[in-house]
Amino acid sequence: MLELKTVETQHGNVRYIEGGVGSELVFLHGAGGVTPSDPFLLALARTHHVRAPLLPGYGDSEEAPELRDMLDFTLHTWDVLDALKCSDPILVGHSMGGMIAAEMAAVQPNDVSRLALISAGGLWDDAHPIGDIFAAMPYEMPALLFNDPVAGEAMLTAGRDVEDPNFLQQFLVANARQLGMAGRILFPIPERGLANRLYRIKARTIVIWGDNDRLIPPFYAQAFKKGIKDAQLVSIPEAGHMVILEKPEAVADAVSRLG
């Protein structure tokens, strides 16, 4: 139902996932990437025309070493939307993707009328430190990312043979490519000045958060709500940072309030 396609940009070929019929929606993935079998994208595609571009270095999107800072990432993603001839979609971002989506809406406020920020990065308060995904060991990830770490671990390792050395090699390369790229806006602290720009956002905004997010604590849901005029907050119980995997239907329903 969802397909992988390619679009050409200034920064090389970008892969994107496309499917569904309905209002235009663009999804920006988090630091872990996204695949065509993602349950959240499948849920959205039932009522929306979904497109989810992969950031350079993710999946088989070409690497773009010249994208170095927040402005580069923000404008690159605008370039992708232009290349897709996609104007004023419902802009949805999870985690790192939420950080990029918020920046896009702040930089070009007249081009984004509906915005959904799910467990989004981009803000920092010393009293509420965000976990360090770069130093975390693979065995520590489920507890950081999921409300139910056991079920979460099963989701993370589904279809993978973690004992296979070839898998391990591919995993290390993919991890270096993906998190290497993500590190440019997330390392060592996932904050690049967004708080100073939130006031520019004009979009009708929904902030969606797992009540039990141990990576980016729900404190930041409140911070986004306060920083963006008239933003609504939807809290999802029994969900962690990967609320889009743990409660895909509930999150898709919340996004659908935007159209």
Next chain:
Amino acid sequence: MKFTWFNLMPWPHLPDDFREKNRSVWVDIDQRLFDPVKSHQVYNTYMDLLEYAATLGFDGIGVNEHHQNGYGIMPSPNIIAAGLARRTKDVALVVLGNSIALYNPPVRVAEEFAMLDCISGGRLVAGFPVGTSMDTNYCYGQIPSLTREKYAEAHELIIKAWTERDPFAFNGRYNKLRYVNIWPRPIQQPHPPVHIPGGGSVETYDFCIDNTYSYSYLSFSGYLRAQALMNGYWRRVEERGAPDTSPYRAGFAQTICVAETDEEAERLYAPHVSYFYNRCLHVFPGFADAPGYRTIKTIQTGALSQYAPPKGGYATLSWKELTEQGHVIAGSPETVRQRMEDLIKGLRVGNVFCLMHVGDMPADKCMYSTRLFAEKVMPKLRNIFPEHADDDRFWCKPIAQVAPGSLPAAPDRAPVPAE
């Protein structure tokens, strides 16, 4: 051959249960384990040991840079080197090195190294490491996948600052400077010799070959495990058509302990070697290699980070295993000579960084081992590469030096100006 006596400067008071109670010796090590009052003695003993080695005929004395690290209490090696410059003569000061991507702007390194070269009378051997992921990314917050680009720019800026004779503007990505015009500049021309610590990436091989820098493999796992990596380097030297295969194009760090007999070596040094391999190298694996720090090409070669512990960890390695597997070269002078000869010829290295202070080794044992090496081992290894004896491209070229205490007697009335 060039032998450099190296001190990592480990903190010698880590508790017996350090491994059990702490997740890492590096980055987030417990502040409370450092005792500033005790460190006064530790620092001074370590500097005394470096100066002692200089009196025994070592070619160089060596220091390095680590941050937030229980086995290296030297965040600024330049401070130690400045102290050593004043109290030694003729011996090379091997600063291996300054992690140049961490200095803002890196002209600071050009300046401080120039000061060291001037104060020491041209005795500086300059090292430019990229820096470990622990130091560079986790302690100093550099973005992993941009670290190498920043390093390359810093290198370009430093070399230009050392060699240009007029003020210049430098419009870098990470450094924007309108007037680069360092004052002082180094004695050695065109600039001090440069050594680059590397961990097996092809990019670093090429960087050394192209710039006539010496490639140093600073490993703690010994010469037997280093063979594949150094073979890769020498293969690359040939592939790139370097004009020669001088052994001084390469260096290697080796833990060495010498006693009168093999048995005495074990009795004297085993606890300190165990302290180093069990406590000092207890690094949380999550800090070993930030994603993006190593290039994709390097990961694809299958090389593991050198801070990835051997399977099962070092703790399970006994003295016998550590010495037989070459992590440590230890024993009588003859045992050590044989194994050092294997190391030097096998890896083809003209520069050896002798790690002779190990873990929590007390000064007397360290002096005993150092003296035996200097008197009974080093002389027999001097002439392994006679055909390259004249290769001075990778070593310092000192001038005649002023002795400390060179002031005249204190004048008791107004001095008469000299004509």
